[in-house]
Amino acid sequence: MTTQAVFNNPIGTVAEQRAIVDKQIELIAGAPAGSLIRLSYYYLNDPDFADALIAAHDRGVRVQAIF
Structure with a gap:
């Protein structure tokens, strides 16, 4: 794994x-599959992001999200 900074x-x-x-x-x-994604977001309005989380869950990734 490589650590990197991403900026917009x-x-x-x-x-x-x-x-x-x-x-x-x-x-x-x-x-x-079998891995865990944990995230916290104040507000989610990006359907691509939500779709990615749903797809991850569908393939066996544990997804824990707090909004």
């Missing part, structure tokens, strides 16, 4: 604005 640019392109969320979705998509 709120006035950049759509891809630059979504850099952090897209990285989180990528990590969720890579979680193997």
